[in-house]
Amino acid sequence: MSVNKWTAAQVARKVIDNEELFILDVRNQDAFEDWKIEGHKFEYLNIPYFELLDGVEEILPKLPTDKEVLVVCAKEGSSVMVAEMLSDAGREVAYLEGGMKSWSSYLEPIKVADLDNGGELYQFVRIGKGCLSYMVISEGEAAIIDAVRFTDLFIDFAKEKNVEIKHVFDTHLHADHISGGRHIAHETGATYYLPPKDATEVVFDYTALRDGLHVKIGESKIDVNALYSPGHTIGSTSFVIDDQFLLTGDILFIDSIGRPDLAGLAEDWVGDLRETLYKRYRELAEDLVVLPAHFMIIDELNEDGTVAKRLGDLFKENHGLNIEDEAEFRSTVTDNLPPQPNAYEQIRQVNMGKITPDNDEQTEMEIGPNRCAVR
Amino acid sequence: MNITKTLDAKGLACPMPIVKTKKAMDMIQSGEILEVMATDKGALSDITAWVKSGGHTLLEQKTEDDVLYFYIQKA
Structure with a gap:
């Protein structure tokens, strides 16, 4: 045979x-x-x-x-x-x-939605690792959020769509995978943004991603709004796109919430995580569609392969958003955490620009599941 | 340590280090010791697990200059 x-x-x-x-x-x-x-x-x-x-x-x-x-x-x-x-x-x-x-390396680009005036929103599903990256396209311009390290794929995709990459964002300093963000920006001349509170140790130049930052993609109304939402890291920032989508980074997932310990400060950041999930997000429109930076289990995939769900539904269904007692919440996200992602400390060093491993070493570091969540 | 046989599996990719280790083990007697050198990083967990599943004893394992050394005593 x-x-x-x-x-x-x-x-x-x-x-x-x-x-x-x-x-x-x-x-x-x-x-x-x-x-x-x-x-x-x-x-x-x-x-x-x-x-x-x-x-x-x-x-x-x-x-x-x-x-x-x-x-x-x-x-x-x-x-x-x-x-x-x-x-x-x-x-x-x-x-x-x-x-x-x-x-572990394979990325599948899936269209999440058509936006006004021919704009498009794509989710890049790294299905083996559970990483999700995004590209917003509008009138010849593109913004990328939480790009993984396969930079060619994003650059080629933009070329195929005939758009110029203008803005590249990381919602936070990632600990489970190596970011492709600053390399894409370097190759395309785009602006690279990182939350300053996560960037205190980085050794490269970046533009500060601050609460309320407002970026327009193309000439039309497609906008990207930054919302400071600490808890997974102290700098973690979310984005509201076109008043329709909420990119939550590693703060809120479909079936779980972010863990506050990967930068080593669970006790300090649990209060921020609570504040973000139970106050800041509650003030947003429930019809926003949540687009996280990860999924943990295959059940979080929708039928079309995307990972997306209405914020209002998550308020009802996501266990991490329904822990009334603050002490219980604190214990859920600081005690009995799952094992940390493979090589997470090294990965943080790479993302700070402090070490530059070759491609094989990067592959090795990223082996295994992402483990960024608490269920 | 009294090494009976040495297998150089440097430069070989998975599954060859194990395939060759198994063949080399077939050629030595119970109680004798096989030295294996390999550079495939996967060999570390795989040879360790294979030795265990075969009932052999891994007397020593070390890494020098990116070369993995295994000393296996046949069951």
């Missing part, structure tokens, strides 16, 4: 289209339990490749013949070996090109 090669883009389609898939993950048990390809209708079998060196006969009965089987490993090599063994045993299987490394 034949061995097929699938790209991360093809697997992402299966996730978004809610298709069935059987994944044979041949990484270590620890790696699998920590982080895997998530899909609504995916089934899994985890057997490390080194337990299959003598043959795959033992696992054949566990592999379905009525649905597609994808073999996955860390980088690709082991999945090719196992896929070939399965093929020799008469099974038709595929392997994931580039393994979990390419899964």
Whole structure:
């Protein structure tokens, strides 16, 4: 039988289209339990490749013949070996090109909405890592918010849309992934904004992103309004776009809220987080559509693959917005936090410009889930 | 440490370090020691887990100049 090669883009389609898939993950048990390809209708079998060196006969009965089987490993090599063994045993299987490394890097741009006068809002879903970036397009100009490090993808997308990138924002100093923001700005001549309170240690020039900053994209009315909303970090800033969308950064997610400890100051910032979620956001229109910088679980994806929900609905449904007692809230977001993201301290150093790892090292740092939330 | 056999798996990508380690282990006797050198970073967790699953003993593991060294005593 034949061995097929699938790209991360093809697997992402299966996730978004809610298709069935059987994944044979041949990484270590620890790696699998920590982080895997998530899909609504995916089934899994985890057997490390080194337990299959003598043959795959033992696992054949566990592999379905009525649905597609994808073999996955860390980088690709082991999945090719196992896929070939399965093929020799008469099974038709595929392997994931580039393994979990390419899964972690894959970005799918999805249109969230058409704005007035031909404007568009795109969400770039980094499906393997749970990172969300945004591009607002209007009349030949673009603004990018929370870009991940694959700068070419954003620059090429802007070229394809025939727009000039004018403004690049980071809602905060990220700790779970490496920002592409200042590099995009450097290459395109755009202005790069960072909240000054998060930027006290950065070693590059930036424009201060302050509460009330107002930027127009194109000649029309599409505007981007900054709203200071500390709590995940002391500088965390949200954006209201075109009076319709609320980009919450890592403060508020669909099914969870931001954690205040990744810069090491949970006790200090929990009050800010409370103030942002229970006062500042409450003063906003409930019809705003929340667009966060992350998702944590695949259930947070809408049917079209976007991650977006009305603010008013989140006030009703998101547990983190419904903890009346302040002491209980404090304990929820400071005690029993999930493990911190892989290499988060190093990633912060990279985002401050203090260290400059090569591409392989950056990939290595970003392996694993983002873990920016408290549920 | 009395090393019976040395395997140079430097420069090889996953899964080859483990495939070769397994073959080399088949050639030594119970109680003898295999030294493995590898540069693939994934080998660190994979060889450690493979050794454990096979009931062998990882006597020592060290990293020098980006080369991973494993000393495995056969079960």
